[in-house]
Amino acid sequence: MKPLNILVLHGPNLNLLGTREPKTYGSESLDDINQSLQALGLGLNADVQCFQSNHEGALVDAIHQARLDDVDGIIINPAAYTHTSIALRDALLAVQIPFIEVHLSNVHAREAFRHTSRLADIASGVIAGFGSHSYHLALRGLIQHNKEYQ
Ligand code: DQA
Secondary structure, three states: OOOEEEEEEEOOOHHHOOOOOHHHHOOOOHHHHHHHHHHHHHHOOEEEEEEEOOOHHHHHHHHHHHHHOOOOEEEEEOHHHHHOOHHHHHHHHHHOOOEEEEEOOOHHHOOHHHOOOOOHHHOOEEEEOOOOHHHHHHHHHHHHHHHHHO
């Protein structure tokens, strides 16, 4: 069977993982997370491509490109853009690719401004609070979702 084509998008400041507030975000680097996701993908017959940007427009462009590249599902940690970005919401609505919103930290146990998401109500699922394991759960969830709804 053809591998599923999965895109993982990381938003602003996530390039600093490992050194950024490790008590909140853990000690793994973004490269560590991407490599472990790609290894997990291999075992689950999923081809995992990863992209990080600190710029909203670059993330919007990557979402548009995902449709041209026949991406089957998106895992996105929109980071601070979670709470603000109508542009990311509109891009995800436009491409109509199933996606899962992911957070390392439990955003609901943090400041009130982190309790709202511009994306959650249009996501196939939301996973928060499991550190880097949130991404692994999302990959398993997206693969299962794809089997059930395609
Ligand atoms: C985050 C939570 C966001 O509120 C924050 O702005 C981030 C990271 C997380 O993964 O826990 O940058 O998305």
